[in-house]
Amino acid sequence: MENKKVFKFVKASAILLAGLLFAGAASAQTKVAVVNIQAAIMSTEKATSKINALKTSSEYSQLQNGAESIRAEMQKLAEDAQKNGVTWSEEKKAEQQRKINFKRSDFETTVKKLRAMEGQAVQELQKELLPKAKTALEEVIKEQKLDLVLDASAAVYAGKSANLTEELVKRLNAGK
Known part of the structure; x- marks a missing residue:
């Protein structure tokens, strides 16, 4: 017992x-917060200015205008084939399709060049601002006495007060 x-x-x-x-x-x-460092960097005044400068540059504008022109030519060729194709010989149809394929290839190449220019600008921004963003984030973590900070893409939900992205943008814009 x-x-x-x-x-x-x-x-x-x-x-x-x-x-x-x-x-x-x-x-x-446990104090938890989320942040999207890439979005913060791309939302800074510096990033906006650099992307706007790129998109208004003569080289970028020429490529963009070229892409639009090629797209219009492809559309015209396709419309012509659809409208008149029934009366064309097989050789004429094949030639028209070859022209469309060449234009499509030119269009894709031009778009790749545009994306490459954009990618290079983003990489330069990341290289320049990522160290500053990390330093600013460390300051916020210390100030708010946070225990855990996750990438915002990993969170299912985060309230506005738990998202540090806007605070990070403010600090990067202020040069802190």
């Missing part, structure tokens, strides 16, 4: 101790 009383006492003590530990852990809340 005495063993049963000791076992019940130990069991009750363990349950009480577990409850106290859980209550203590619950009261010491």
Whole structure:
């Protein structure tokens, strides 16, 4: 009988101790936040200015105008083939399709050049601003005494107060 009383006492003590530990852990809340560093960098005044400068540059504008021109030519060739194709010989149809394919290839090449220019500008921005963003983020983490900061893309939900991206943009714009 005495063993049963000791076992019940130990069991009750363990349950009480577990409850106290859980209550203590619950009261010491973990402070968690999210951030999208890439979005913060691309939302800065510097990034906006650099992207606008790229898109208004003569080389970029020429490529963009060239892409639009090629697209219009492809559309005209396709419309002509659709409208008049029934009366064309097989050779004429094949020639028209070859012209469309050449134009499509030219269009794709031009678009690749545009994307490459944009990608290069983004890489330059990342290279320049990423160290500053990391430093600014470390300051925010210390100031807000955060325990955990996740990439925003990993979060299912984060309230506005838990998202550090806007604060990071402000600090990068201010040059902190």
